[in-house]
Amino acid sequence: MLSFSEFWITVACYIVFILGIGAYVNYRNSKKVGAGGLFASKLNWPQAIMTYIASLMSVWLFFAGPGGYYKGGFVYWMSEMTWLPMYMILAHFVTNKVWALSRKRAYVTPTDFYCDRFQGKGVALLRVLVGLVFLISAFPYVTSVIAAIAQGAVRVSDGSINYGMVCLIIGIAMVVFTTLGGFKSVALTDTIQGIVYMIVIWLIAFVALWIGFKGSLSDCVKAIVDNEGTAFFSYPGPRGWVPYGYRFGYPFALLIGYSVMLPHIFVRACYSGRDLNTQRKLALHTPWIRVFVWTGCFIVGIVCFGMLPNIATEDAEYIIPFLIEGNIFPNNPIFAHVLMIAFFCGACGVGLSTADSYLLSAASIVMDDFIVNIFGIKMTQKRRTLVGRIVILLVGLIGVLMALDPPDLIADMIMFSIGMTMPLFPIMVIGMYWKKATTTAAWISVVTGMLGIWWTYMVWGQGGTYYGAVAMLISTVTMVVVSLLTYKKESNEKFFTDMQAGINEIYVIDPAAK
Numbered sequence: 001m002l003s004f005s006e007f008w009i010t011v012a013c014y015i016v017f018i019l020g021i022g023a024y025v026n027y028r029n030s031k032k033v034g035a036g037g038l039f040a041s042k043l044n045w046p047q048a049i050m051t052y053i054a055s056l057m058s059v060w061l062f063f064a065g066p067g068g069y070y071k072g073g074f075v076y077w078m079s080e081m082t083w084l085p086m087y088m089i090l091a092h093f094v095t096n097k098v099w100a101l102s103r104k105r106a107y108v109t110p111t112d113f114y115c116d117r118f119q120g121k122g123v124a125l126l127r128v129l130v131g132l133v134f135l136i137s138a139f140p141y142v143t144s145v146i147a148a149i150a151q152g153a154v155r156v157s158d159g160s161i162n163y164g165m166v167c168l169i170i171g172i173a174m175v176v177f178t179t180l181g182g183f184k185s186v187a188l189t190d191t192i193q194g195i196v197y198m199i200v201i202w203l204i205a206f207v208a209l210w211i212g213f214k215g216s217l218s219d220c221v222k223a224i225v226d227n228e229g230t231a232f233f234s235y236p237g238p239r240g241w242v243p244y245g246y247r248f249g250y251p252f253a254l255l256i257g258y259s260v261m262l263p264h265i266f267v268r269a270c271y272s273g274r275d276l277n278t279q280r281k282l283a284l285h286t287p288w289i290r291v292f293v294w295t296g297c298f299i300v301g302i303v304c305f306g307m308l309p310n311i312a313t314e315d316a317e318y319i320i321p322f323l324i325e326g327n328i329f330p331n332n333p334i335f336a337h338v339l340m341i342a343f344f345c346g347a348c349g350v351g352l353s354t355a356d357s358y359l360l361s362a363a364s365i366v367m368d369d370f371i372v373n374i375f376g377i378k379m380t381q382k383r384r385t386l387v388g389r390i391v392i393l394l395v396g397l398i399g400v401l402m403a404l405d406p407p408d409l410i411a412d413m414i415m416f417s418i419g420m421t422m423p424l425f426p427i428m429v430i431g432m433y434w435k436k437a438t439t440t441a442a443w444i445s446v447v448t449g450m451l452g453i454w455w456t457y458m459v460w461g462q463g464g465t466y467y468g469a470v471a472m473l474i475s476t477v478t479m480v481v482v483s484l485l486t487y488k489k490e491s492n493e494k495f496f497t498d499m500q501a502g503i504n505e506i507y508v509i510d511p512a513a514k
Contacts, residue, residue, distance in 0.1 A: 001325050001340050002156050010341050011153075011166075014348050015173045021189050022180035041183045045278040047191050051357070052268045052282065053289055054190035056258065058141070058354035059148035061201055061297060062347045064414060067317035069301025073237040076246075077298040083251040084287045087259055091269075091283035094429060095260060098270040099279050100502020101495075109361070110134055110266040111369045114424075117431040118439040119492050124374060126439060129446040131369035133424060134263040137417040138362040141262070142399035144413035145351040146171055148317075150403065152347045155321045156340050164404055170348070171400035178356040178396075179389040186356050187272075193349035198293055200342045204320060205299035207339070211327050212307040217299070220306040228309055238305065239313055249466035256425045257418035257468055263365065264357035276506060355399070363391040415467055416457070422468030423449025423475035430479050435496065441482035449475035 002010070043051065058064075069077055098113055105116055111130045115123050150166040178186065206215075213219040224232050231238045235246075260269055273279040304311075304319040307327055311319060320343050329336035367388050371377050379387065427445050431437045452471025457463035462470075 001158060001321070001329065002337070002344070004157065004160050006337070006341070007153065007157050007161055007344075010344060011169065011348075014345055015169075018173065018177045018189055018352065019180065021192075022177045022185040025185035025188060026180050026182070028184075041187070041272070042274040043187055043272050043278065044274050045281040047187045048268065048273050048278050048282055049285055049289070050194045051187040051190035051272075051353075052265070052286060053293065054194035054350060054353040055264055055268060055357045056290070056354075057194065057197070057293065057350040058414065059145055059347060059351045060414065061197060061293065061350045062320060062343060063148045063152070063317045065294065065297035066300040066304065066319055068241075069298045070305050070311070070316045070319050071237065071239045071241040071313055073232040073234075073242065073305075074302070075233070075235050075237055076242050077294070077301075079242070079246055079250045080254060080294055081291065083255040084291055086255050087287050088283050090255065090260065091279070094432070095269045096279050096283065096506055097432060097499060097503060098428075099273055100506055101499050102271045104498045104502065107271055109365050109368050110263050110270075111365065113270070113428065114431070114442065115373075117428075117492070117495055118437075118442045120439055122439040122443050126443040126446070127369055127373060129443055130424060131365050133420060133446065133450065135362055135365050137262065137420045138358045138395065139398060139402060140413040141417045142355045142358050142362075142395070143402040144417075145355040146174075146399055146403035147413075149347055149351050152318070152321075152344055155318050156344050167400050167403045170352075171396055171403070174352050174355050174359070175393050175396035177352070178359045179392050183360055186353070186360065189349075190353045190357075193353055197346040197350050198289075198296070200346045201293070201296040201300065204323075204339060204343070205296050205303065207328060207335075208300060208303040208307070208323055211331055212303055217302075220303055223306045224302070224309075228305075232302075232305060238309075241313075243465050245462065245465040249462075249469040252469040252472070253415065253418050253422065253467040256472070257420075257422040261421035261425050262358075262418065263361040263421070264354070267361060267364075268357075279506075359392050359395055359399075362395045363388050366391045366395075412464070416463065419456070419463060419468035419471070420450075420453055422472040423452060426472060426476035427479055430476070430483075432499070434483070436483055436487045437479065438483045438486045438488075440486045441479050444482050445475040445479040448478045 098107075101107070101113070101116070105112070107113055107116070109131070111127055111134065114130050115127045118126055146167050149170050150163045153161045153166040154163050177189075209215055209217060209220065213223065228238060235244055236242050258265070260266060269282070273282060300320065300323075304323050308319065308322055311322060315322070321340065324336050324340050324343065328339060367384065371387065372379070424446065427437075427442050427449075431442065449468075449471045452474040453463075453468060456466055456468070456470050
């Protein structure tokens with residue numbers, strides 16, 4: 001639909017936009033003492049919320065989300081909505097407490113928390129194992145972003161654009177932007193793009209609903225029931241894509257893996273808030289913003305199913321281009337071109353807002369966990385920044401190479417990354433709340449958790465239903481049993497003292513009573 005020139009002009013404008021922000025932030029940081037480094041910085045609550053939300057959006061907003069609702073139906077959307085209120089509980093009992101510790105202990109990577117809690121023999125092995133899990137989870141996610149953008153480019157241009165060329169150009173732009181501005185520029189672009197693309201997804205939803213059903217969602221539902229029966233509104237969904245096991249595995253994957261344990265999300269939820277007010281607003285506002293965003297995706301999915309019920313499962317992630325070309329273009333070609341450009345820019349924006357965050361997290365893990373802590377190489381801040389940028393380049397290059405031959409479904413790569421990190425969650429929580437949890441139990445639980453992931457995906461073949469939920473259960477049991485077998489009084493009272501001090505500060509209701 002988009003011509004060769006329209007496409008590349010769009011890409012050029014977008015790249016100039018993000019590189020301009022990166023250059024601006026880099027200039028500001030060079031003039032400002034304490035502005036934050038390449039890998040981390042403290043954010044006020046509007047930026048903290050929007051960089052968190054934009055990192056979650058990923059390619060989900062324009063690809064996997066609407067396509068998932070098209071294939072999975074109403075029950076797929078409900079499986080996402082049911083866990084959202086739990087996020088506030090999770091923030092209260094977990095992420096806010098990690099944040100309180102981070103202020104005192106200056107954590108940088110997610111692994112820092114684990115290696116602060118667990119001390120003594122085996123802690124180096126624990127750092128290697130946890131760091132590898134977080135690092136490996138980055139590659140499928142970064143790959144999913146580049147592949148989705150490149151596949152989207154081919155789709156919106158009716159095949160006139162070379163897939164590999166888009167992978168290369170988007171990958172280069174992503175790496176240059178991330179190394180140029182660092183954490184601050186990522187947060188700023190996330191904030192701007194997140195707001196814009198939430199508006200875009202709802203605009204597409206409203207336009208589609210109006211063209212297809214004169215704005216009546218009830219007429220859309222009636223058309224689906226009349227033409228397809230009730231399969232869209234019950235398990236296992238219209239394409240058999242949502243088995244009953246989804247009710248257990250998928251909400252857990254979203255609540256824990258997606259909302260906390262992905263490394264770039266972990267840093268935003270647990271380390272990046274400037275103050276207590278930021279953390280509280282993050283816990284309060286992100287659930288309803290996520291309902292707003294994901295419901296927009298669902299409206300697109302259900303309207304497309306009502307209008308275009310025969311799209312093949314492997315093509316469902318591109319229902320927005322199908323919708324624009326088949327239903328909006330015949331009514332208003334100019335507006336359809338505008339929406340197609342907005343769709344592609346949106347895919348780039350929300351995709352890169354996740355990929356660059358992941359690049360920073362992956363580079364930080366390589367730098368802090370391996371080069372500095374494991375290999376003991378000391379560097380000045382200037383040298384550390386230089387090496388960090390080189391690592392970002394290498395990780396980005398690997399993501400580009402993997403994107404040249406990706407799996408058929410973008411959602412598969414996203415959900416595998418989510419599943420991989422889930423077994424690390426019980427190790428963190430048990431360590432926070434149980435003084436008898438041991439370092440030996442922690443590293444053994446990482447190993448058994450990863451074996452659980454391998455068994456769930458490769459042997460049992462149920463990774464697409466349970467993700468990391470079963471592996472998380474395995475690591476939980478391992479953590480408790482091995483701790484009971486190996487417990488010896490370990491001297492780590494400073495950790496619990498600092499945590500309690502942070503908790504006391506967080507939960508003081510009357511500041512005058514301090």
